[in-house]
Amino acid sequence: MVSEGTKENGRLEQALARLNFKPRRLEPGHVWLAGAGPGDPGCLTLEVLAALAEADALVYDALVSPDIVAVAERAELFYAGKRGGQPSMKQDDITALLVRLAREGRRVIRLKGGDPYIFGRGGEEALALARENIPFRVLPGLTSxxxxxxxxxxxxxxxxxxxxxxxxxxxxxxxxxxxxxxxxxxxxxxxxxxxxxxxxxxxxxxxxxxxxxxxxxxxxxxxxxxxxxxxxxxxxxxxxxxxxxxxxxxxxxxxxxxxxxxxxxxxxxx
Incomplete structure (x- = not known):
């Protein structure tokens, strides 16, 4: 007998197949600035989900759910902090880390809560990557x-x-x-x-x-x-x-x- 959970998983796979979603490939030496949404993994976009599965380096903020971080099972994890009143990496150090990882040929995801460009300092990081000639892309997220x-x-x-x-x-x-x-x-x-x-x-x-x-x-x-x-x-x-x-x-x-x-x-x- 097929369980209800198995049926639901099958329906989800069929729905994704009908959607005909074809994610772009995260290339070595590239950095993608991605938004994890407000917290619930159900709020992730398909693009961010696919990117996490490809990443071999993940730089993530404190507000990102552990369940979402776990999607990047192939990635080396780098915790940036960024929660008010708690220890965090300095912004210049985060940027330097992104540049270093990219120059090492890593497939890098910089994961932030919400959307990278809404009070997430994503614009600053994108500008720094552009100045260092590091290829980057921004994956939007649901802003909290x-x-x-x-x-x-x-x-x-x-x-x-x-x-x-x-x-x-x-x-x-x-x-x-x-x-x-x-x-x-x-x-x-x-x-x-x-x-x-x-x-x-x-x-x-x-x-x-x-x-x-x-x-x-x-x-x-x-x-x-x-x-x-x-x-x-x-x-x-x-x-x-x-x-x-x-x-x-x-x-x-x-x-x-x-x-x-x-x-x-x-x-x-x-």
């Missing part, structure tokens, strides 16, 4: 700033609520390199903040000072799409206090705007 919203029932855009979504980084909040939060608030459009958990009180206060009402819906999403996923929904005035009370920590996204209220509506709670 949008996929985390979808996974937790918050539509990134909703007719009648918003006409844009603003993606920002919050790591510099409260410093001389900070954003103009008042200008962002004046747009009235939802804001999705990456890397802002440590500065959530400052960010919330700055947006309030910019003119958004204290009652504006807000949320913090932790470890989206993974078994550790958690979400706290509150208002702009209370989100910092409620997130702290819930013990939330990075990796997290902060979402501010009317789209957050759609979560309850879609769940039949409003």
């Amino acid at each position: 700033g949008l996929s985390a919203l979808a996974a937790t029932g918050i539509p990134a855009t909703m007719r009648g609520i918003n006409k844009a979504v603003i993606l920002v980084t919050g790591h510099a909040a409260g410093t001389d390199d900070d954003l103009d939060w008042a200008a962002i608030a004046r747009t009235g459009q939802p804001v999705v903040v990456y890397m802002g958990m440590a500065n959530l009180p400052i960010i919330a206060a700055s947006i309030l000072e910019g003119g958004l009402p204290p009652s504006t819906p807000a949320a913090v999403i932790v470890a989206a799409t993974t078994p550790q996923e958690r979400i706290v929904v509150a208002t702009l005035a209370t989100i910092a206090e409620e997130a702290a009370a819930a013990g939330l920590s990075s990796p997290a996204l902060i979402v501010v705007g009317g789209i957050v209220a759609m979560r309850a509506a879609l769940a039949g709670e409003a």
Whole structure:
């Protein structure tokens, strides 16, 4: 008797065959900058999956799931870190490693959480590779700033609520390199903040000072799409206090705007 699991695997193989997907070959001496998506292996693109199977050197960040890293079974692993507040390789050292591995004739994947070009420093690494005449390619990934919203029932855009979504980084909040939060608030459009958990009180206060009402819906999403996923929904005035009370920590996204209220509506709670 054929088990249900075997049947499901067979159906998946047949679906892939019908798709007629033909991955490009990862050549020796090339570096591909790849996005692993928000966490769940199901969010991997087929291109990234195929590339991981070919790689013989994998330089990966802390936010990449161990299950995804395990796909690169032929690769030598190089851990880059890149989690806020935790030990990490310096960016110049990561770039130097990519260049060295490529010049050794390795098939290199540089794997990042989310998308390489959305607050992932992928552009910096691509520029450094170009300057060193290292052949490279970018494999897009689902950025957490949008996929985390979808996974937790918050539509990134909703007719009648918003006409844009603003993606920002919050790591510099409260410093001389900070954003103009008042200008962002004046747009009235939802804001999705990456890397802002440590500065959530400052960010919330700055947006309030910019003119958004204290009652504006807000949320913090932790470890989206993974078994550790958690979400706290509150208002702009209370989100910092409620997130702290819930013990939330990075990796997290902060979402501010009317789209957050759609979560309850879609769940039949409003």
